[in-house]
Amino acid sequence: MRLPHIPPAARIAYNPRGLRAPTMPVPKLLPPFLAALAAASCRGGRPPDPVILELDQQLVRRSDFDRHLAEVEARGGVPLSPEVRRGLLDAFLEERALVIEARGRGLLGEGAGREDEQKAVAALLSQAVAPLEITDQEVAAYYRDHAAEMAVPETVTLRQILVPTLNEAREVRRRLARSPRDFENIARQASKAPEAGNGGLMGTFARGQLPAELEAAAFALPAGGTSDIVETSLGYHVLRVEARQEGRGSTLQEAQGRIRGLLTREKSDRSVRQFVADLLARAKVNHAAATRLSPS
Numbered sequence: 437m438r439l440p441h442i443p444p445a446a447r448i449a450y451n452p453r454g455l456r457a458p459t460m461p462v463p464k465l466l467p468p469f470l471a472a473l474a475a476a477s478c479r480g481g482r483p484p485d486p487v488i489l490e491l492d493q494q495l496v497r498r499s500d501f502d503r504h505l506a507e508v509e510a511r512g513g514v515p516l517s518p519e520v521r522r523g524l525l526d527a528f529l530e531e532r533a534l535v536i537e538a539r540g541r542g543l544l545g546e547g548a549g550r551e552d553e554q555k556a557v558a559a560l561l562s563q564a565v566a567p568l569e570i571t572d573q574e575v576a577a578y579y580r581d582h583a584a585e586m587a588v589p590e591t592v593t594l595r596q597i598l599v600p601t602l603n604e605a606r607e608v609r610r611r612l613a614r615s616p617r618d619f620e621n622i623a624r625q626a627s628k629a630p631e632a633g634n635g636g637l638m639g640t641f642a643r644g645q646l647p648a649e650l651e652a653a654a655f656a657l658p659a660g661g662t663s664d665i666v667e668t669s670l671g672y673h674v675l676r677v678e679a680r681q682e683g684r685g686s687t688l689q690e691a692q693g694r695i696r697g698l699l700t701r702e703k704s705d706r707s708v709r710q711f712v713a714d715l716l717a718r719a720k721v722n723h724a725a726a727t728r729l730s731p732s
Contacts (some may be wrong), residue, residue, distance in 0.1 A: 488726040489529050491719040494536045496529070501726050504528050522727050533715045534560060565707040570699045578695050579688050586691040590643060590683035592654050595619060595636035595676040598629035605665045605672035612662060612674070619662070619676045628671065636676070650675065 489496035508524065509516055516524070534557045538544045541563075544556035579586060597619070599605050604626070611622055623629075623636030631637055643651060653663045654675055663675040 486722060486725040487720075488722045489532055489719055491533055491536045491715065492540050494539070496532045496536075498726055500532070501525065501528055518727075525723060525726055529721060530712050530716070531557070533719055534712065537715055561708055561711070564711050565704060568700055568703045568707070570696050570703070574699055575692050575695045576688065578699060579691055582695075583685065586686045586694070588681070588684050588686050588690070590655070591640050591681040592657075592677050593640045593679040594638045594650075594654055595623060595678055596629060596631075596638055596650075597623045597627040597636055597674045598632075598671050599626060600628060600671045602665070602667075602672055605674060608674050609665060616662070637678070640679075640681075 485497050485499050487495050488498055488501060505516060505521055505524065535544065535553050538553070538556040538560040539546075541560065543559050544552060548556070597608050599608060608622060608626055612619060615622075620635030623632055626632075627636055629636065629638075641651075641654070643655065645651075646654060647668055649666050649668050650673060653666045653673075654677060657663060657675070657677040659677055659680045661677050663673070666673040666675065
């Protein structure tokens with residue numbers, strides 16, 4: 437018997453002897469883990485965003501640090517080097533740990549802005565750091581060990597006349613030569629400095645607080661002395677020393693207020709550092725994820 441011609445595409449359906457038609461193998465289902473990987477691949481390979489800080493079930497991710505770095509770069513106007521980025525990481529983690537703790541203590545609501553966070557952290561630290569006591573014995577010991585630092589420095593109280601040109605400065609000197617006591621009035625009339633309206637009174641300065649050119653001229657003058665013309669990048673200055681105070685050692689009574697302030701700041705700083713260290717000891721921190729994955 438001659439079999440009819442069957443097109444190749446239809447031969448699977450034709451079965452003259454009742455044989456089972458061949459079937460295509462059915463793929464097995466992927467295990468759940470592989471399915472999840474496949475789904476992630478289908479989503480376009482989204483980059484990972486690892487947790488870099490976990491404290492009290494609150495998470496801080498790499499993307500949070502990246503946003504912080506972007507803000508710092510925007511303020512500075514220049515890209516940050518990898519070394520600077522790594523240097524900023526510890527301060528960022530400490531800040532976020534403090535914010536999380538403040539939120540946990542009810543000092544900060546969800547969605548609060550940066551200013552609110554700063555106020556909440558300040559309130560947290562005022563609660564967490566015990567009141568500090570500075571004893572008379574501590575003050576006396578500090579004074580004994582740092583007597584030279586407590587000395588009263590040499591100072592001068594200055595007036596100035598500032599003009600933009602050398603010819604104007606020479607005219608100021610000629611006027612002062614005719615009327616030495618008229619410095620304040622000439623300053624009000626001729627000076628271009630901000631303090632001109634106050635007779636040119638600049639204030640009282642110790643060494644190291646003035647531009648080098650002005651310091652050299654000022655500290656070379658006696659009380660009541662008037663300088664030659666001094667040129668700086670601002671223009672041409674004529675100085676008058678209103679008063680001088682020679683440097684001398686200070687007594688414990690004179691220095692104790694300053695010493696108490698220094699010791700209070702030192703103790704406060706130590707207490708805050710210890711509080712932050714205790715917070716981070718409770719946290720899970722992943723420095724490597726933040727530094728390795730941050731864009732350069």
